[in-house]
Amino acid sequence: MCAVYTKCFDYGRKETEYLIQADPILGETMKRLGRVERVIIPDLFSALVHAIIGQLISIKAVKTIWSRMQDKYGEITPARLAAGTADDIQSCGMTMKKAVCIHNIARQIAAGEFKLDGIAELPDDEVIAKLTGLAGVGRWTAEMMLMNCLERPDVVSWGDIAIRRGMMKLYGLPALTKREFDQYRLKYSPYGSVASIYLWEISFA
Structure with a gap:
């Protein structure tokens, strides 16, 4: 993996x-x-999944769940997460609500209904507007994407x-x-x- x-x-x-x-x-x-140092994840989808996992839980819990996700899926891609179920994702230790959110977003992206391509070229406010259009993604999550993925200054x-x-x-x-x-x-x-x-x-x- x-x-x-x-x-x-x-x-x-x-x-x-x-x-x-x-x-x-x-x-x-x-x-x-x-x-x-601040570790970031340059890949948009992986960073988005990581940010959703990180909503309202401790850093230690995030690290544990993220490690399990990588052990289970290897590369975190829309296709791999969409191919399974929300139950599969939830088994990594997160709440079912988050698992459903991640699974639905993976399915939307894998089906071409939501495109991450081009987000990196948008100004900050447009990135926030686009990402918060996804169910389960609020302003904090979008702002973490700006910093912890896109390295906005x-x-x-x-x-x-x-x-x-x-x-x-x-x-x-x-x-x-x-x-x-x-x-x-x-x-x-x-x-x-x-x-x-x-x-x-x-x-x-």
Whole structure:
């Protein structure tokens, strides 16, 4: 069986130096932590399945289910997942609701009813609009696709609990409003994705 191909999110001095200047508090933490890697999945369908699995469960649970998926299917393709049943997918350890969602999306793509081709060329808001047209795919899942598959440079997701928790820890906030979140997000722009990588690290530290 072949494992799904992964790589690390591509960023360098340009992004880190910008963020250090734009936000000294974040910058000090970035210097202390050093380079933080974020593994991504360049294949659109595999990344979408991974993002759906990751909805509202722990990182440890995601890793376990994803490992079982790869053991069972090898290459994660629409044809392979569509050829079986939702029960087959659910047996990897996820909820039946997610399994049905993944199976239905695999069937739609395998049948040519939904095309992933061309998504990589769309601007962020159009990617979100297209992906959220699929049942079971919300804004958070689409935003994770932007960052963890397409390597878009400026993604900071309000819907991601860990990113919000990372912000609260970084700035010593007992709570975080959407307005405060957006102020920080704008400060990080246009390299919000690198800020998100560090906020995740801070959140789980």
